[in-house]
Amino acid sequence: MHQPENETAKPITHPELNPDKGSNEAMPALTYRVDDNDGSTGLEAIRVQVSLLDSLMTLAGELVLSRNQLLQTITVNDLKCAESVGQRIDLITSELQEAIMHARMQPIGTIFDTLPGVVNDIADVTGKRIELSIFGRDVELDKTIIDAISAPLLHLVRRAAEYGIDSPDQRSVQDKPRQGTILLGALHEAGQVVIEIKDDGVAPDSERIAIEAVRSEIVSLEQCQGLSDKEKLNLAFSPGLCCADSVPRVDGFGDVKAAIDKLGGQIEIDEFAVGGTVVSVRLPLTLAIIPCQVIMSEDERYAIPQANLEELLRIPAIQVKERIELVGSAEVVRLRGKLLPLVRLADVLEIQRTYIDPDDDEIRVDRRLRIADRRSRKADSEDIPVILDQEDLVSRREAPDRRQSANSALNIVVVSAGNCTYGLIVDSLQDSEEIVIKPLDRHLQQCRGYAGATIMGNGRIALILDVANLAAMAQLTLMGDHLNVQAGDSEATENVEENHSMLIFRCAEHEQFGIRLDQVERIEKIKRGDIENLGGKRVMQYRGGSLNLIGIDEVASVQPLAEHDDLLIMVFSYQEHSVGLLACGPIDTREIGNRIDDTSLRQPGIAGSVIIDGQTTMVVDIDEMVGRLYPEWSTSSGRR
Amino acid sequence: MHITRMRNGQRQTLELATFTVGKEQCGIDILQIQEINKIIQRTPIPQAPDYVVGVFNLRGRIVTIVDLCKKLGLGKTEMGERTRNIVVNSFDGSAGLLVSSIGDMVVVEANSMEQAPANLCSIEHIYFTGVFKTETQIIGLLDIDKVMSLDDCAMTQSTTEQGSTSHGKN
Structure with a gap:
């Protein structure tokens, strides 16, 4: 008999020897990386109706x-x-x-209900009066998330009670009720669960956090000066920031963030209107199934969790030489004026790179060190690396590129993990899929680049990439922040002479508007409900401040904004102010020449018209509009 | 292996599935084997330890394939017609063992097991529970848990050794 029958081949294993086998089997999908020491949960039970x-x-x-x-x-x-x-x-x-x-799924109340005792203990010891009010006990989350979130949540509530809320005497000095309140709640929002911890105590000192962050070299002094208060507060979440003495309120927040990152969640801290703090944690409902972008590198599939994914970028073969630059020895790509560090997936994982020779369709080993380098047939055939002197290299780079094959285009997945954003060069981009995470065997625990594996629709296995560890393996930590070189200025000025990129949008059904794309700082999708009418102006909350909103119909005589619920705002900066122009979709961009007709439709706020795709399009003069609506801004000594 | 014996104190015979690793004849207690198959599709894992050939999909489970030859320090197994994958259950889940070829199933007397010689078939004796002699051959009984223990650092070895002696003698 060569092969044992399946029925008789039941393994006999000693129950004591594999206490965590059951848990491994039952919830393989739920941990990104199963640590040996927390596998002692073999006897856990769960109540099910x-x-x-x-x-x-x-x-x-x-x-x-x-x-x-x-x-x-x-x-x-x-x-x-x-x-x-x-x-x-x-x-x-x-x-x-x-x-x-x-x-x-389990209600989050199971962990919420342990917290009042903790808060009462702190109140008793410190002589404070604190009320913890809880809402959203019924919000349900996956059991693994519930387990993993309880320690960070305890820490956050503890810090709020110990350092956020002052003693009754101090509070009455500040005109606050003697009893402090901590509001702990959970709610569903956009397919995620948001947990909020609000206290009406004293907000942590954002300046002190910033100082600590600079001292720990997490940010540079210059970067720090450009940050808003909220951004400074959020520096508290930087890994490795130690502020136990200076700002005890946020001590250990780095670890909290690490725990929440592991769950694929986000955390944020902000100052509360009445003088207090609000920490909000966003969590996915479950970890078992996550949406992933599938990519290929050297014929193997890999999955990148969508939570880490920023965008996908394809650089056509013909632009590779211009857009990939060298900063020191690091390769970077210019992306909207910022330099993005690049990492080849094959290099980090130490896979032999290959390419298909366009001439004879054979697969050869790729030996190029740099992306913008070109292959040399000589080096291929003689099997020795050709060492070129600097002059030679320069002349080769300046010579017209013969890179034409579409296969030479670069596919870049822009990923972010923590505060590090980088581009991962892969061979090809595939679909995005919902995948089930399975842990890897302990023999593979030493491979830090993977968060697990999954089985694809065709039965093959794809490895799930751990973006943060890949960055560490490529020694990229924090490089992204240091590369904020002012690039792209030259590009913008070049274009003015030749062609404008025009952003096309609408405000009402039948009127099309256009605006120079380089004037637009950002485009955001908003809901009508986000707009607030205050003091005769329209404003909305935006990045921790309020943004003035304007409509074209306020200045020019055009049709009023359509009654859609989904709106767009285009954010412009005018002097040192920001302003949002209300619009609705669809938006598109077109290249147009210098053929704006500045007579027929000229009126305040409208520079003229141009015909795009057979439709007359009014070109908005944003400077004129803002100048008319906010005349006080045009003096450089503005209001603020 | 010792576990099986403990549980079935009265068991007189053992059934061993034999196979070759490199050139050597080895055996595993048949009750520890889940199945034997050919590797149809495997996914290599970049940066994995050199003895891991890859992973494969065993009906929805991801199972690591270990090159037994490499793990025992005998060099790489060449993939061929006769190479087989033995899926075994070790103490922390399943793993696939890549072997050069599968031999017969052999029934042996449980009490005829002898201490493994220090250098049986060029494989270190710590990997064997014991040896069995049949009329034609000597079969080394592999201790799967030990073979599958994490790499060869001295610490893990000494701990597993202690653990196994205490279990085995009871």
Whole structure:
């Protein structure tokens, strides 16, 4: 007998020897990286409603029936029937998945309810009077997240009680009620759960945090000066910042953020209107299934969690030489005026790079050190690296590039982890998929570049990349921040002479507007409800301040803004002020020449018109508009 | 292996699945084997330890394939027609063992096991529970838990050794 029967091959294992086997099997998907020391949860139990079990049972029954049907259809080779069975299995699987996920959900109240005791203890010891009010106990989260969030949450509440709230005497001096309040709540928002911890005590001193951050070389002094108060406060989350003595209120926040990052969540601290602090934590509902971008490198698939993904970038072959630059020995790409460090995935993982020779379609080993370098047939054939002197290199770079094949285009995945953003060069970009995370064997724990693995639709395995560790492996830490070189200015001025990029948008159904793209700082999607009408002006909260909003119809006689709920604002800066221009979609960009007709439709706020794609488009003069609406801004000594 | 014996104190015979590692004949208690298959599709893991050939999808589970030859310090297994993957259950889950070829199933008397010689078939004796002699061959019984223990650093070895002696003698 060569192969044992499956039935008889049941392993006999000693129950004491594998205490955590059960937990590993049951929730493989839920930990990014299973640490050995917290695997001691073999005997954990979870309460599930019987009705849920019943529905699981029904679904399992359905699944078995469908499987039988499928087997039958395969035997008789009935394609039509197979299609409908396939659909049914698809349906049942999703329902089953949903039901099982539901079984893992637990109300967040289980951890919230442990906190009043902690706060009372602190109040007793320090002689403060603190009330902890809790809302949103019923908000449900995956059990793993509940477990993982309890320690960070305890820390945040503790800090708020110990250092956020002052003693009753000090509070009455500040005209606050003698009793301090900590508001702890959870709510659903946009497919995520937001946990907020608000206190009406004293906000941490953002300047002191900034000073500590500069001292710990987390930010440079110059960078620090450009930061808003809120951004300075959020420096408290920088890893490695130690401010136990200077700002005890936020001590240990770096660890809290690390824990929350691990869960794929975000955390933010802000000053509260009445003088207090609000820390908000955003968490995904579950970790078991995460959306990922699938990429390929050297014929293997890898997945990058969407939470780390910033954008996808493709640099056409012909632009590679211009856009990839060298800063020191680091390769960077110019992206909207910023320099983004680049890392080749194959290099970090030490995979042999290959390329397909365009001449004879053979796969050869890629030996180029730099992206913008070109391949030399000589080096390939002689099998020795060709050492060129500097002059030679320069002349080769300046010579017209023969890089034309579409295969030479660079695919870059811009990823961020913590405060490090970089571009990962991959061979090709695939779909984005929802994947189930499975942990890797302990033999592979030493490979820090992976957060786990997953099984793709075709049965093959893809590794999930750990973006933060990859950055560390490529020794990229914090490099992104130091590279904020003022680039791109030259590009902008060059274009003025030749062509404008025009951003096209609408305010009402039938009127099309355009504005020079380089004037627009940012475009944001907002809801109508975000707009507040105050003092005869429209404003909205934006990046911790308020942003004045204007409409074109306030200056020019055009149709008023359409009654959509989804609006866009284009943010412009005028002198040292920012202003948001209200618009609605769809937006698009076009290259136009210097052929603006500045007579026919000229009016205040409108510089003229141009015909784009057969439609007359009014070109907005934003400076004139803001100048008319806010005449006091045009003097350089503005209001603020 | 010792575990099996403890649980079945009265068991008289052992069934061993034999296979070759490099040129050597080894065996594993059949009850520790989940299945034996050919590797159809494997995913290599960049930067993995050199004895890890890759991972494969075993009906929805991701199982690591370990080159047994390499793990035992005998050099790399050449992939070929006869190479097989033995999926075993060690103390912390399953793993696949890549072996050069599969041999017969052999029934041996449990009490005929002898202490492994210090240098059986050029594999270090610590990896063996013992050896069995049949009329034609000598089969070394591999201790899967030890083979699968994390790499060869002295510390892990000494701890597992202590652990196994206390278990084995009881």
